[in-house]
Structures are given as structure tokens and as C-alpha cells.
Amino acid sequence: MTYNTQPIASHFIDGKYVEDKAGEPIPVIYPATGEVIATVYSATPAIIDQALAAAKRAGKEWAAMTGTQRGRVLRRAADIMRMRNHDLSVLETYDTGKPYQETSVADATSGADALEYFGGLAGAITGEHIQLGDDFVYTRREPLGVCVGIGAWNYPTQIASWKGAPALACGNTMVFKPSETTPLCALKVAEILHEAGAPAGVYNVIQGYGAVGASLITDTRVAKVSLTGSVPTGRKVYAAAAEGIRHVTMELGGKSPLVIFDDANLENAVSGAILGNFYSSGQVCSNGTRVFVQKGIKEAFLARLSERLKGVKMGDPQDPDVNFGPMVSERQRDIVEGFIAKGKAEGARLITGGNRVDGQGYFLEPTVFADVTDDMTIAREEIFGPVLSVLDFDTEEEVIARANETKFGLAAGVFTSDLTRAHRVVAGFDAGTCYINTYNLAPVEAPFGGSKQSGVGRENSKAAIEHYTQIKGVYVAMGDVEAPF
Ligand code: NDP
Numbered sequence: 001m002t003y004n005t006q007p008i009a010s011h012f013i014d015g016k017y018v019e020d021k022a023g024e025p026i027p028v029i030y031p032a033t034g035e036v037i038a039t040v041y042s043a044t045p046a047i048i049d050q051a052l053a054a055a056k057r058a059g060k061e062w063a064a065m066t067g068t069q070r071g072r073v074l075r076r077a078a079d080i081m082r083m084r085n086h087d088l089s090v091l092e093t094y095d096t097g098k099p100y101q102e103t104s105v106a107d108a109t110s111g112a113d114a115l116e117y118f119g120g121l122a123g124a125i126t127g128e129h130i131q132l133g134d135d136f137v138y139t140r141r142e143p144l145g146v147c148v149g150i151g152a153w154n155y156p157t158q159i160a161s162w163k164g165a166p167a168l169a170c171g172n173t174m175v176f177k178p179s180e181t182t183p184l185c186a187l188k189v190a191e192i193l194h195e196a197g198a199p200a201g202v203y204n205v206i207q208g209y210g211a212v213g214a215s216l217i218t219d220t221r222v223a224k225v226s227l228t229g230s231v232p233t234g235r236k237v238y239a240a241a242a243e244g245i246r247h248v249t250m251e252l253g254g255k256s257p258l259v260i261f262d263d264a265n266l267e268n269a270v271s272g273a274i275l276g277n278f279y280s281s282g283q284v285c286s287n288g289t290r291v292f293v294q295k296g297i298k299e300a301f302l303a304r305l306s307e308r309l310k311g312v313k314m315g316d317p318q319d320p321d322v323n324f325g326p327m328v329s330e331r332q333r334d335i336v337e338g339f340i341a342k343g344k345a346e347g348a349r350l351i352t353g354g355n356r357v358d359g360q361g362y363f364l365e366p367t368v369f370a371d372v373t374d375d376m377t378i379a380r381e382e383i384f385g386p387v388l389s390v391l392d393f394d395t396e397e398e399v400i401a402r403a404n405e406t407k408f409g410l411a412a413g414v415f416t417s418d419l420t421r422a423h424r425v426v427a428g429f430d431a432g433t434c435y436i437n438t439y440n441l442a443p444v445e446a447p448f449g450g451s452k453q454s455g456v457g458r459e460n461s462k463a464a465i466e467h468y469t470q471i472k473g474v475y476v477a478m479g480d481v482e483a484p485f
Contacts, residue, residue, distance in 0.1 A: 015200025058201030258288030
């Protein structure tokens with residue numbers, strides 16, 4: 001391997017790389033080969049303290065800058081990120097195993113979009129004026145302070161940017177902890193932000209397992225926690241944040257429905273199901289893994305899907321022709337294999353896939369089950385792998401009720417040619433992020449997030465500003481003060 005994946009040091013604090021080998025070593029494994037490609041060290045209490053102290057100190061200067069000045073830094077960072085897209089995409093592929101064909105168009109590019117978008121908005125973040133006769137109230141939209149970001153392993157550059165960009169645009173500072181499975185990319189986000197002119201301490205990255213995240217959340221210097229992770233972790237992080245009445249954004253898991261009516265454009269519906277189940281080898285939180293197909297179109301859908309899956313090309317994810325990578329880790333592959341075994345045992349009909357691929361790396365075939373029923377484990381639990389379940393349905397009313405019969409509410413999609421039905425069905429979904437005749441697009445201009453147990457708050461769009469600021473109301477009296485005595 002010629003590419004150097006070993007970072008300069010494990011952490012990026014106060015504008016520079018910092019090492020402390022007293023922390024537990026974290027081997028970074030390239031999922032396509034199983035090879036150790038770098039080692040970082042978990043943050044010690046001293047490193048955690050250093051990062052929080054830097055973020056706290058830097059907050060004063062950063063918040064005092066105008067929004068336009070802060071925005072300029074973010075937009076410059078976006079430009080640098082785009083310029084380095086190739087190198088960042090190669091690194092993202094080493095970190096996650098996702099094919100370069102994906103990372104070169106979906107990771108640093110999406111991070112750069114967030115930096116550019118929130119950089120553009122930064123100067124337009126304002127309070128309001130409320131006239132009350134001669135008196136008036138004005139509101140100041142103020143930053144929260146030190147924000148902690150905790151990331152999952154599937155989109156390390158994107159998550160670090162989606163949290164950092166709005167937080168910084170609003171005048172907050174951040175300490176970000178990536179997943180220990182993919183610790184490399186967030187360091188680059190920090191490096192680029194500082195190269196773009198962010199003052200030292202504004203955006204810091206420290207490594208570690210869950211315990212490091214847990215100790216960040218409860219520190220009295222922290223005002224907000226934004227987590228991307230599973231529901232069980234979300235429950236713990238939310239509870240820990242509640243102890244100090246901290247703000248939270250929770251981007252959690254899902255088991256989203258994708259509903260395909262008889263009148264849908266078959267080719268587009270199959271494309272939507274592919275995007276919603278096999279992109280990033282199925283390791284996407286908003287995936288539409290419960291594919292409800294109306295009975296009239298079911299066999300045609302299965303036949304066309306099986307045909308299209310012949311286009312899967314597995315192999316070295318750095319090869320631009322490869323379009324399907326391994327699972328992020330051996331552990332994740334084992335978890336997904338467990339679900340596939342349950343699907344078979346509980347009576348689902350295996351249409352294609354279902355096996356691990358011999359050789360090195362954690363590859364699993366894209367897998368399709370048909371005749372899945374609502375009570376089967378594969379229809380109820382988040383798998384986070386390339387496993388698509390097809391469930392049959394007859395009527396619109398029935399499918400909406402069944403689609404909503406889950407504790408999750410992250411995303412939902414519908415394919416139909418009937419305009420009014422499309423809007424009616426979407427209105428009926430209990431989900432935060434919905435799609436009509438497409439699936440899994442996440443442009444920065446649109447709000448992204450879940451309802452029910454899939455989350456609290458929204459990332460991206462103007463909505464994110466609400467979650468990284470607080471409002472101070474100021475009453476201004478223009479006359480004398482009346483008092484009862
Ligand atoms: P986890 O919930 O296992 O971990 C998420 C992050 O939280 C990791 O950095 C983890 O550290 C950390 N963490 C774990 N325990 C604690 C704790 N007690 N306190 C603080 N931090 C903790 O998720 P995965 O990394 O396995 O990612 C997959 C999950 O993420 C799926 O459920 C998926 O749906 C969800 N996800 C949601 C998205 C959304 O936007 N809604 C997007 C992407 C993924 P460590 O890894 O070191 O244990």
C-alpha cells in the first residue's frame with residue numbers, strides 16, 4: 001500500500017495534532033483486507049480535559065466574530081475539502097471499506113456541501129423584533145457553547161461535517177469523537193477547518209470508545225450533544241445529557257418502509273430499492289429495508305431486482321469500477337449473517353445472496369428475501385447490512401398502518417404514478433424524512449432526521465440552526481415603570 005493512512009497523531013486539539021500513547025491503542029482495520037492500516041490511541045482523561053478546555057476558551061473569540069466572518073472560514077474549508085476530494089475519498093474508503101466509486105461522490109463532497117451551506121447561512125442568523133406599543137422585545141439568537149459531536153462509523157467525514165458546520169456557523173465550538181471503528185476521516189475535517197482559518201480550539205477531534213463519549217457528555221463545560229448512532233446508544237446518551245439538562249440532537253437507527261404500488265414505474269422502483277438497501281453495502285441509517293410491494297407487481301419486481309443485482313461488482317474498493325464493498329468490520333458482518341440465518345429459520349424465501357464471500361475482507365453478498373411477514377425478526381430489527389426484505393400488501397390503508405407499525409420513524413418512501421395518492425401516503429407516514437418516487441437522497445438544503453425512537457432534532461437545512469442556538473428575549477421599556485406600591 002502506498003497511501004499513508006497513519007495520522008500524524010490520534011487527536012486534533014487546539015489547532016494541532018496531539019498524541020498521548022497512555023491511552024488504549026485502537027487498531028484501524030481496512031475492511032476489504034482485514035489489514036491493520038493505522039493505530040490511534042483512546043483519549044486519556046488529560047486529553048479529554050485538554051480538548052474541552054480548548055473548545056471552551058476558543059468559544060469567546062469565535063462567537064464574537066460576525067456571522068459573515070465565521071461563514072468565510074467554513075466556505076474556505078468547503079473549497080479545500082473539494083480540492084482534496086480524491087485523497088479524502090481514498091482515506092474514507094480505507095476507513096470504512098465503502099467503494100471509491102461512492103466515496104468520491106458522497107462523502108467529502110457532502111461534507112463540503114454542509115460547510116458551504118452553513119457558511120452561507122452564518123451571516124443571516126438573526127433574532128427578531130417584536131413591537132409592543134412603544135415598548136418592544138428583541139431576541140438574540142445566541143450560540144449554545146461547547147458542543148459534543150459523537151459519530152457512527154458509516155459516514156465519518158459526512159457526520160463530522162454535518163455536525164461541525166452548523167455548530168460553528170452559529171458560533172459554537174465542538175469536540176468531536178468519531179466511532180473507534182473509523183477514526184481517521186474526522187481528523188482531516190479538523191485539519192481543513194483550521195487551515196481555512198478557524199481559530200485554534202474551535203473544532204477538536206479526540207478518539208476513543210464509548211466511555212470517552214460518555215465522559216464528554218457529562219462534563220459541566222458541555223452545552224449540547226449531537227449523536228449519530230444506534231437507538232440503544234441514543235438512550236444512554238440522551239439520559240446522560242438529561243442529567244445536566246443539555247441540548248441534544250439524536251440521529252438514530254431505523255427500519256424504514258419503502259412502499260411500491262402496482263402503478264409505479266418498475267425500473268425506478270427497483271432503482272429506489274437498490275439505493276435504499278445496497279448503497280454502502282446497506283450500512284445506511286435511513287435505508288428502506290422493509291420493501292412493501294403491492295401484489296400485482298410483486299413477481300415482476302423480484303425478477304427485475306434479481307436481474308439488476310447481477311450488476312454488482314465486488315472487489316478492491318479502491319478500484320473505481322467496484323460498486324459494492326465489504327461490511328465495515330468482522331463484527332458487523334457476523335451480526336448481519338446472524339440476521340440472514342434468522343430470516344431463513346423464520347421462513348422467509350431467499351431470492352438471492354445470503355452468503356459471505358470467500359477470501360479476505362468482510363464481504364457479504366447483497367441479499368433479498370421475499371414473503372417476509374411483519375412479525376419476522378428481519379422485518380422488525382435494524383440489520384445495518386445488505387439485506388432487503390420484500391413484504392406483500394393489498395391496499396393503501398393496510399400498507400400505511402403496517403409501515404408505521406414500528407418503534408422507528410427515520411425515513412419512508414413511496415413509488416406510485418398516482419399524484420394524490422403519493423402525497424396522501426407520505427402524509428400518513430410516521431417518519432421524519434420521506435421520499436416520493438426516489439429514495440435516500442440527503443441534500444444539505446433539506447432537513448434530515450427521525451421521529452419516534454429514530455431521533456430528536458434535525459440535521460441540515462435551516463432547521464439545524466434551531467438546534468445549535470438558543471433565543472434570548474430582551475424586553476425594552478420606553479416609559480416609566482409602574483409598580484403596585
Ligand atoms: P453506536 O450506537 O454503536 O455508536 C455510535 C457512537 O456512540 C460511537 O462513536 C460510539 O463509540 C459512541 N458511544 C457508544 N456508547 C456510548 C455511550 N455510552 N456514551 C457516549 N457515546 C457512546 O452506532 P454505530 O457506530 O454502530 O453506528 C450504527 C448505528 O448508527 C445504526 O443504528 C444506524 O442506524 C445509526 N446511524 C444513524 C444515522 C442517522 O442520521 N439517523 C446515520 C448513520 C448511522 P464506539 O464506536 O467507540 O463504541
